[in-house]
Amino acid sequence: MKDVKIILVDDHALFRNGVNTLISMREGYRVVGEAGDGAEFLEMLPNVAVDVVFMDISMPNMGGEEATRKALALYPDLKIVTLSMFGDENYYTRMVEAGAKGFLLKDSAIEEVFEAIDAVVEGGSYFSDRLLSSISNRMRSTDRSSEELSAREIEILLCICRGLSNQEIAEELFISKRTVDAHRANILEKTGCRNTASLVVYAIRNHLVEL
Numbered sequence: 001m002k003d004v005k006i007i008l009v010d011d012h013a014l015f016r017n018g019v020n021t022l023i024s025m026r027e028g029y030r031v032v033g034e035a036g037d038g039a040e041f042l043e044m045l046p047n048v049a050v051d052v053v054f055m056d057i058s059m060p061n062m063g064g065e066e067a068t069r070k071a072l073a074l075y076p077d078l079k080i081v082t083l084s085m086f087g088d089e090n091y092y093t094r095m096v097e098a099g100a101k102g103f104l105l106k107d108s109a110i111e112e113v114f115e116a117i118d119a120v121v122e123g124g125s126y127f128s129d130r131l132l133s134s135i136s137n138r139m140r141s142t143d144r145s146s147e148e149l150s151a152r153e154i155e156i157l158l159c160i161c162r163g164l165s166n167q168e169i170a171e172e173l174f175i176s177k178r179t180v181d182a183h184r185a186n187i188l189e190k191t192g193c194r195n196t197a198s199l200v201v202y203a204i205r206n207h208l209v210e211l
Contacts, residue, residue: 001028003028004029004051005048005050006023006029006030006032006051006054006117007035007044007045007048007052008020008031008054009034009036009040009041009056009064009067010054010056010083011037011056011059011060015106016036019031019054020034022113023110023113026114029114029117032049033048036059036060037060037067038063038064038066038068039062039067040061041055045071045074045075050078053078053079053080054080054081054083055067055068055080055081055082055100056083057082057095064083064091064095064100065091066098068095068099069098072098080099081101081103081104082102082104084106085106092201096197096198096200096201101124101126102119102127102128102197103126103128104116104126104128105128105130125195125197127163127197127200149187149191149208152183153186156169156173156180156184157199157203158203158208159172159173160199161199166181166184
């Protein structure tokens with residue numbers, strides 16, 4: 001039976017309480033701890049078995065980036081999802097580089113919270129649908145894009161940023177999945193990225209997309 005254990009790290013108690021209540025209503029998921037800042041979270045961590053951590057970015061005493069780095073240095077398999085607002089774009093790359101598995105907007109529907117939990121528990125990453133939509137809708141023209149990638153590779157990178165699978169990309173672009181697989185491998189090699197999360201960060205950092 002599923003028993004996903006969650007810690008909420010946010011400096012707003014009312015927000016934590018609300019998320020805690022909603023999560024606790026779903027069988028198979030439970031909040032095992034809450035912290036008001038990164039330092040409190042790190043102090044709690046050795047004493048609590050946890051699967052997923054929802055981490056705010058800006059908090060007093062210790063923010064999300066520092067807390068994420070320190071937590072993953074001690075527990076490399078910990079799954080951390082960033083809690084963010086649209087105004088936090090400048091922190092996205094830093095949080096992924098610190099080891100976060102993705103981003104969840106604070107005003108997301110509760111079903112998306114569970115989607116994020118399930119995705120990272122299964123070893124994947126998760127980016128809010130509206131965040132990905134914002135990214136893809138502001139794609140810059142290819143003539144201002146990175147010289148490392150071809151126009152087709154940039155097109156596929158955009159689809160990856162939207163969260164599409166290789167099969168879905170193939171169907172959307174009317175090419176074979178094998179072709180998409182090859183392009184994806186080339187994109188990873190050219191960019192030095194390891195996964196979807198780092199590809200999204202690459203796209204933002206290199207101004208292929210804007211938030």
